[in-house]
Amino acid sequence: MIKIKSGFVAIIGRPNVGKSSLLNALIGEKIAITSPKPETTRNRILGAITTNDYQIIFVDTPGMGKSYNLLSKKVTQVAKASVEDNDLVYLVVDQKYNDSSKFIIDYLKKTNSKTFLIINKIDKFKTKSQIDEIILSYVNIYDFKAFVPISSIDKTHIDKLIELTVAEMPEGGLLFEEDFISDQSKTIRMMELIREKILLHTEAEVPHSAAVVIENMFYNEESGQYDVFADIIVEKNSQKQILIGKDGSKIKSIGTAARRDINKTLDTKIHLELWVKVKKNWRNDPKMLLSLGIGED
Structure with missing residues (x-):
């Protein structure tokens, strides 16, 4: 060695x-x-x-x-x-x-x-x-x-x-393979890039009350890109309304910014659909945190 x-x-x-x-x-x-x-x-x-x-x-x-x-x-x-x-x-x-x-x-x-x-x-x-x-x-x-x-x-x-x-x-010796760059999978990086846009496009309690989960993703051979369906989880209906915005303007701007960054950062073309859901007090829910990989070894 x-x-x-x-x-x-x-x-x-x-x-x-x-x-x-x-x-x-x-x-x-x-x-x-x-x-x-x-x-x-x-x-x-x-x-x-x-x-x-x-x-x-x-x-x-x-x-x-x-x-x-x-x-x-x-x-x-x-x-x-x-x-x-x-x-x-x-x-x-x-x-x-x-x-x-x-x-x-x-x-x-x-x-x-x-x-x-x-x-x-x-x-x-x-x-x-x-x-x-x-x-x-x-x-x-x-x-x-x-x-x-x-x-x-x-x-x-x-x-x-x-x-x-x-x-x-x-x-x-080497701790990982020579071509290892990060332990973050493409799916996790997509979720995080979407959450980053929430942080950048919202204020007050909303950014810290939001989580992102990709519910489904598959390669669309007809369009030549990935179809990505993601949920944004918040704790209150008022936060949901803020994230959606007037006539859906806020969620549209978040989705557009996220899609562009994913295309650039991950060199992956995607069609992105975002849905906002309410899960009260999710930040104190051990099962929810575990599903997000927070606190895992």
């Missing part, structure tokens, strides 16, 4: 610090959905970089924070579990240390994980001193192996981050 550098890297942090954007920047393609809204990621996502010299498996995790229902409790558990049994942790931040960061630091101290502090969104900072202030606020909080300022958007210092990461990986 040819020996190479290989290992797992967990990407953790508060909601909305750019963890999924970082994963996409590292892999070089859209593996995880992104939005400006917190709690976009609900389950762990694996993404891999493989070269002749190394294979790094990145583990994108949901944002770690307070739990308000069974869903948020489950996603925090997923994030915590992802820290364990990894060779390295990226703690992603975009501001100085504060009370919301303490929860994560306290957990890192319990696991004694080898950790890089990743200062993201530096493209938004006007001066280097702003980056220095963030680093200084963390320097005595935890024994970080490295402090790495990056921008997931314009990929500033991403190559340097990979170089530093490879140096920390143990020597071993």
Whole structure:
């Protein structure tokens, strides 16, 4: 067996610090959905970089924070579990240390994980001193192996981050096949891309109360594309009305945006039909969460 550098890297942090954007920047393609809204990621996502010299498996995790229902409790558990049994942790931040960061630091101290502090969104900072202030606020909080300022958007210092990461990986063999990129199936990625458009096209409680389930999908030989039938699950009739919109305008715009992104991201032509259904309090329903793969090992 040819020996190479290989290992797992967990990407953790508060909601909305750019963890999924970082994963996409590292892999070089859209593996995880992104939005400006917190709690976009609900389950762990694996993404891999493989070269002749190394294979790094990145583990994108949901944002770690307070739990308000069974869903948020489950996603925090997923994030915590992802820290364990990894060779390295990226703690992603975009501001100085504060009370919301303490929860994560306290957990890192319990696991004694080898950790890089990743200062993201530096493209938004006007001066280097702003980056220095963030680093200084963390320097005595935890024994970080490295402090790495990056921008997931314009990929500033991403190559340097990979170089530093490879140096920390143990020597071993391939963890996955050479052509492995992600553990996300085409169906899951479709569902997530639809949910991303819900996050981007709605406000208030609606984005976080919505789930997407593909009920049926088959290849239509006559049209040369996939026919996809998906349900959007919400908790209230009022949310259903908002999602549908006046004369169906909102659901139409969501469907159009999702179809275009699926065509582009997955290189798959589809005909998409969306239906909105109400399932009261689904975020506290263990069976529903299990059916969505949330909290599964």
